Amino acid sequence: MSKKVRICMIGAGRVGKLHSGTLKRYVPDGEVVALVDPAEAVLNETGEQFGIDGRFPSLEDALEKAEFDAVIITTPTFTHKQLAMLAAAEGKHVFMEKPMAMNLQECDDIIAAVEGRGLLLQLGFMRRFDPEFVAAAERIFAGEIGEPTLIKSLTHGPGLPPAWANDIRTSNGMLAEVNSHDLDCIRWLMGSNPERIYVEAANFKGEERGAHAEHFYDNMFATLKFESGALGNISGVCPCDYGYDARVEIIGKKGIMQIGSMQGMDVIVCTNRDQGLITPIYKRWPERFAWAYIHEIQHFVECVQTGNKPRVTGEDGRWAVAGVLAGTKSMLEGRPVRLEEVMDPAWPVPWQQ
Structure with missing residues (x-):
């Protein structure tokens, strides 16, 4: 025992x-x-x-x-x-x-x-432990959809992060606190390290919800190129208010695979003809990834x-942090950033100085 x-x-x-x-x-x-x-x-x-x-x-x-x-x-x-x-x-x-x-x-x-x-x-x-993602990864690696050529990943969270996470000086921002899951996931599913990233960010709800940190953003979109030549994108929204939403789409040379849906459970309710059919969405992350x-x-x-x-x-964690650093540098400088620009551990991260 x-x-x-x-x-x-x-x-x-x-x-x-x-x-x-x-x-x-x-x-x-x-x-x-x-x-x-x-x-x-x-x-x-x-x-x-x-x-x-x-x-x-x-x-x-x-x-x-x-x-x-x-x-x-x-x-x-x-x-x-x-x-x-x-x-x-x-x-x-x-x-x-x-x-x-x-x-x-x-x-x-x-x-x-x-x-x-x-x-x-x-x-x-x-x-990497979710039954749907694990099954998808096994089928991708087995060649079911052919060589992966493009991946789309999104994570949209319903609530505003805690105050420390709103400030890129203490958290590296939403790209780290929310979308580092996407950065790890797409690297895993594509079987290739990211080579370049370009990030655009916007702030729509921060002011009205008390998030006043410099460079705070609640919407983010990243485009990536992998060492394999494949392409990818990540979208992040937090707070999105409508629920917890995490989905991935992978296109290969032979087909397409989708992981996850907006439907939280196989329950459909109809109480009147004006509102129509209703199906629940995941309210929070512990439900989606229980x-x-x-x-x-x-x-x-x-x-x-x-x-x-x-x-x-730890190597997987390190790659995700590298993606966060390159993505944040891209956002602040308004240009695509190659991962090699941030891979030296001695690089002084400007927004943390």
């Missing part, structure tokens, strides 16, 4: 709640034994909700007073490097939510710290138990 994996959940907010619930309900081989959050009210609320007795204001306190094997990091992006490196220094395996970090130097420091101790690092790109979140945490626990390499690695 495999030893149960003891986990320290860093961050007691909405993603910390999601993963804590997943472990409690669906992953019997994993257990949250420590919960970390500096906000006492949030810490206690989540601790009570999921029966987590070990509650600490900092990772340092948790490391000193609790015994665990791994950490799950769900805190703001600008905190990731410090937390991951501290956990790795103490011999803990690391699962971290996207985006991996603020820049490539931070990504490289995290990877070196984890791999240098022979530990595991998994990134929270849950689409099984993906379960499978990714199950996978992480299994990797800790077996020592197998995670399906989504």
Whole structure:
């Protein structure tokens, strides 16, 4: 019988709640034994909700007073490097939510710290564990639609991100916080690294909703070219208000494949002839990717138990961050940017200086 994996959940907010619930309900081989959050009210609320007795204001306190094997990091992006490196220094395996970090130097420091101790690092790109996306990827890689030539991906979220995520200085903006999922997904499904990206952004709702950070945008459209010669685009809207919407279309030499739909469930309602047929849409991301979140945490626990390499690695996280940096540079400079322009870890990211 495999030893149960003891986990320290860093961050007691909405993603910390999601993963804590997943472990409690669906992953019997994993257990949250420590919960970390500096906000006492949030810490206690989540601790009570999921029966987590070990509650600490900092990772340092948790490391000193609790015994665990791994950490799950769900805190703001600008905190990731410090937390991951501290956990790795103490011999803990690391699962971290996207985006991996603020820049490539931070990504490289995290990877070196984890791999240098022979530990595991998994990134929270849950689409790689979603049953629909996994099945689609297998069929693409098997050649069903032929060589991929063009991909379209969108992520539209219903709510305004937290204040820190509205500022590109502390988050790299919506391209990072929302659409890094798309950046990872299209690289995965196309089987090729991005070579060039051009981003246009616009702000329609920020002022009326209290988002006043410089360079804030709530609509984004990116066009990409891959090393394979294939083309792609990404659209991002947040807040979109109508629901949570994540879809992908891939065109190959032999055919087309579509992943996802706006229909949230196979239920149709009609109450009058004026309104007509109504079918629900996904309201939030935990509904759309419910099984993906379960499978990714199950996978992480299994990797800790077996020592197998995670399906989504630090290298994947690094590529997504590179796409974010190149895309943001493109937006600010109004021109296409080649990925090679930002790939040097020593490149001083201008908006973070």
